[in-house]
Amino acid sequence: MGNCLDSSAKVDTAQSSHATSGSGVPKFSIRTDRSSAPSSRAIQSFSDKSNASSEILSSPNLKALTFNELKNSTRNFCPDSFLGEGGFGYVFKGWIDEYNFSATKPGSGMAVAVKKLKSERFQGHKKWLTEVNYFGQLHHPNLVKLIGYCLEGENRLLVYQFMPKGSLENHLFKREPQPLSWEIRIKVATGAARGLCFLHEAKSPVIYRDFKASNILLDAEFNAKLADYGLAKAGPTGDRTHVSTQVSGTHGYAAPEYVTKGRLTAKSDVYSFGVVLLELLSGRRVVDRTKVDTQQILVDWAIPYLRDKRCLFRIMDTKLEGQYPQKGAYTVATLALKCLSAEAKFRPKMAEVLTTLEQLVNPKKTRFVI
Known part of the structure; x- marks a missing residue:
């Protein structure tokens, strides 16, 4: 447990309301304090790539991937690659080389699940950042493995190991x-x-x-x-x-x-x-x-x-x-x-x-x- 998240790391998140979860069960979000409202500085960091990059905790196990690599791995996020939808965004199945992480043809290399942020809202970025920092620091056989991420312009994506049996x-x-x-x-x-x-x-x-x-x-x-x-x-x-x-x-x-x-x-x-x-x-x-x-x-x-x-x-x-x-x-x-x-x-x-x-x-x- 030496890789546990440092308690001083600021990975807290204030979530926005979602109409439904992936299961169709209503989700809710009730604000109980004002401290979770995003500051102007935080909002600026969302639109500034260099600031956003500095919020990511260093991890030797994570690979920074380009948007084009993930676009190619999912065949341009085509409907045939679509796996599902959750609060974070849309999930697509992709294929990458397990050594250099470049896109490969479907059925070759390593299957991955690529999560693509739905919108450019600040809250979406905070949720994306929370996932990167927690999954990047915590490793266990009963946690889905985060392989890499993409932070490029307004694009926010996560790349996980593919789970063949689903949920x-x-x-x-x-x-x-x-x-x-x-x-x-x-x-x-x-x-x-x-x-x-x-x-x-x-x-x-x-x-x-x-x-x-x-x-x-x-x-x-x-x-x-x-x-x-x-x-x-x-x-x-x-x-x-x-x-x-x-x-x-x-x-x-x-x-x-x-x-x-x-x-x-x-x-x-x-x-x-x-x-x-x-x-x-x-x-x-x-x-x-x-x-x-x-x-x-x-x-x-x-x-x-x-x-x-x-x-x-x-x-x-x-x-x-x-x-x-x-x-x-x-x-x-x-x-x-x-x-x-x-x-x-x-x-x-x-x-x-x-x-x-x-x-x-x-x-x-x-x-x-x-």
């Missing part, structure tokens, strides 16, 4: 030929927990702030890796118990104390993790307006069933067709219930969450490694 969201909620098995679901949850543990336990702790199914990407073996650091925040230091900030995120995933008071801690991520555990158990979205009123908000609907082992089957994903261990399912349900405690102090730390999940994978294992 957890796609596998859970969209029509896939083969639904995720119980074993794969636990594997994904465990990998994602390792990623959050690494961030929380880093020398300079990081709060992810946007943990959700669409931000959990899967490699060819269904190993989970966290993506999209645009909302990440440095954790509290010294005697501070929390970080006060404007509220940004995706409706349904954010912890209650964060939504109502703007108080952000690592336990806020724990709450979000509990929501994803519910999605893994039920196969339902965090918010689903197609359901009857009492079932539209997943947390409100599911919590009563989590408390009773005899009723748990009522919320289990029917696509599992009953192929899951009842004891294991109840363990995950109990863990989700703890993570979703209304008061942050009653939620477990991510280290405890990870220990519980790893014991499901390997009952003889009593310790974890991050």
Whole structure:
């Protein structure tokens, strides 16, 4: 963890409001203080390439790429290369040489995911800069690897390793030929927990702030890796118990104390993790307006069933067709219930969450490694 982000690095971000997330779930942004408003100096740095370059933290693992290289690698960002859209911008699949990073023909070299900023707004630049600085400094098997970036004129792009299985969201909620098995679901949850543990336990702790199914990407073996650091925040230091900030995120995933008071801690991520555990158990979205009123908000609907082992089957994903261990399912349900405690102090730390999940994978294992 020697490569952890230095606590003095100014990579904070004030996010703009987005109408929807990539999953179609409403996103929100409620300003709670005026300190996050961009200064005239900061706005000038966005339009001044030399100033913008100076904001990027040095990292020997990142490659500065030209816009033409990325344009060629994605075949001019053609529709056939389009992978998806998120709060940051549009994502395209590209191909580059793994040694000199020059563009190659599709199917040759190394596949990459190229994220292109949607607009030239200041807030977009801040989110782009946050991703560059966090992903450039923090490295872990359960974090998506940032390969390079482009800062050229008004162009802001990021180049990540390509994740062939896509997002957890796609596998859970969209029509896939083969639904995720119980074993794969636990594997994904465990990998994602390792990623959050690494961030929380880093020398300079990081709060992810946007943990959700669409931000959990899967490699060819269904190993989970966290993506999209645009909302990440440095954790509290010294005697501070929390970080006060404007509220940004995706409706349904954010912890209650964060939504109502703007108080952000690592336990806020724990709450979000509990929501994803519910999605893994039920196969339902965090918010689903197609359901009857009492079932539209997943947390409100599911919590009563989590408390009773005899009723748990009522919320289990029917696509599992009953192929899951009842004891294991109840363990995950109990863990989700703890993570979703209304008061942050009653939620477990991510280290405890990870220990519980790893014991499901390997009952003889009593310790974890991050």
